[in-house]
Amino acid sequence: MAPAAKLDNNEELRRLKDVNIDEASARRHVRDSLKDIQLNLDHILFKTPENGIKTKESYEVNSRGIEIFSKSWLPEASTPRALVCFCHGYGDTCTFFFEGIARRLALSGYGVFAMDYPGFGLSEGLHGYIPSFDLLVQDVLEHYSNIKEKPEFSSLPSFLFGQSMGGAVSLKIHLKQPNAWAGAVLVAPMCKIADDLVPPPVLKQILIGLASVLPKQKLVPQKDLAEAAFRDIRKREMTPYNVICYSGKPRLRSAVEMLRTTQEIEKQLQKVSLPILILHGEADTVTDPSVSRELYEKAKSADKKIVLYENAYHSLLEGEPDDMILRVLSDIISWLDEHSLQAEGSVVTSV
Template sequence: MKKLPGVDENLQKILDSKMDEVPARRKAREAFKDIQLNIDHILFKTPCDGLEMKESYEMNSRGVEIFWKSWRAKDLKPKALVFFCHGYGDTCTFFFEGIARKLASSEYGVFAMDYPGFGLSQGLHGYIPSFDMLVDDVIEQYSKIKENPVFKSLPCFLFGQSMGGAVALKIHLKQPKAWNGAILCAPMCKISESMVPPKLVVHMLTAMANLLPKNKFVPTKDLGEAAFREPKKREQTEYNVISYKDKPRLWTAVELLRTTEEIEQKLEYVTLPLLILHGEADTVTDPSVSKALYEKASSSDKKLELYKDAYHALIEGEPDETITQVLNDIVSWLDDHSLKHNQSS
């Protein structure tokens, strides 16, 4: 880990420790959470007065300890619930903190979890043995929350970013009637051709993945540089101390490629209300596939917002005015769809 400005020797030691297993990640997050929230980034300037935030660890049916967090306005019944699915390598405890505060202060109940192997949940860091199993883990966790009698009558929306967009779509395909809509931000329905190794290399890596599934071997371009348009915001990603920043593990890469190919074949089976957001200059996930999703989805209620010159990290790495615009577009869509649901029920 490179030296972070303003970080003393003891904190640097925590950063330099191996984070393959969850105790090291939890220690790093605990040491850095106050530093993170004081970064000079528009997302961390969202006021949190009047918000109630809870963090919890819960053992799932597979015996994996899952970290999840909630944000909601105190003493107010939410208009709806929003369930977040984070991107590859990410966690729900860094940039999403600011996004969640914005949604909670707009009177939404927000829930987010770290997938097994990511963030503060148990599991080998950055390892996805089965994308379907990961999706089932998310369904299990979010179903428990939805069944709370306090929330039962409220509309529920999925919110997926990047790989989380693929998670959200897979959840919908497994539970076609369970959700009232989905917000998909630069969804990973297809990895951009510029990010995928040549076909011959993919065949070699797939063969190697069967022998050495957990090895970090897949050649990739710098995701931070590709995802964040503003250099200062790109530098601030270093403070996301528990994100997975190494080369992808072999089997994880195989699962991601397999999943995107599968989703690309099933776009017409998507039936729920959709808000799709994508940067036109995104070189990580392909904006043309968001256009294809918009055109092929069977949803009668769907909207595609393309942002000129914007990169992959639409809500974290763009100029402040773009970030504000994207967040306002999300809240406006949620307001409209929550109102429709509450009027009809």
């Protein structure tokens, strides 16, 4: 492994921060320039070895004509015990912090699959723009359905793994395919955006009206999400290296779509029926932990578990002290181990 990257005085990082990355081609160039530096940051996630893991990066055009970036991590010496299909959070990508999470899961025997949503990470589309949350969900559902149908994977149990906004994506996929998944791991799921991040009612109505005429404009006020999400200050200082993360003000249509989606999910919590593991930091000020409690209480799932971590912020797997990150990873892997065993031999079909 190369020496750990320094967090200060990095000329390449400063240069790339000035590059306009609204389009995917620019984001791909920036990521390629910093990839080696990123993976050598002094973060516990990047200390997981790659030995014994087969990785693959792909670009494929989906049925809507959008080029989607995806990545997979598979155990090298054995058949995966189950598939884990990752749904990332708002603004994020599957090529930075998730690399370390995926390695941990792959070394535990899981086939891990991840993709960047249209407009995020390395996938095609205007950066940070969600013209329709329902279409985004359909793109994710299509991508993972194609993977699950491959002959080498079709007999394996499959799990959704959603972080933050990805929790909302996972729940919407489940509600569309109630019998298609062996379970879901939901980390700080976006069932409701924290009240402090939602504009006052009058301003909210003005912004909703403007979204119909200026959908791509960045006019929605926003706090510093890194400060709100990362409790460990040293890890927070690494977030600028996630250069293709969308960190600007939310675009009007994106904000309206996320707000609409959370309101919709809140009304359907009682329809959730698959086995679920819900993990949330009690000090989360980005997504509301009280709604995770409500999801746990209202879900009709016969098999459900919630873990609330005292003092923890939003980014449980990236921004907490090392001992908390390891604890959360252990909780996830233990739950997957138990439920992949339960699902062996059973047939899970999509509806």
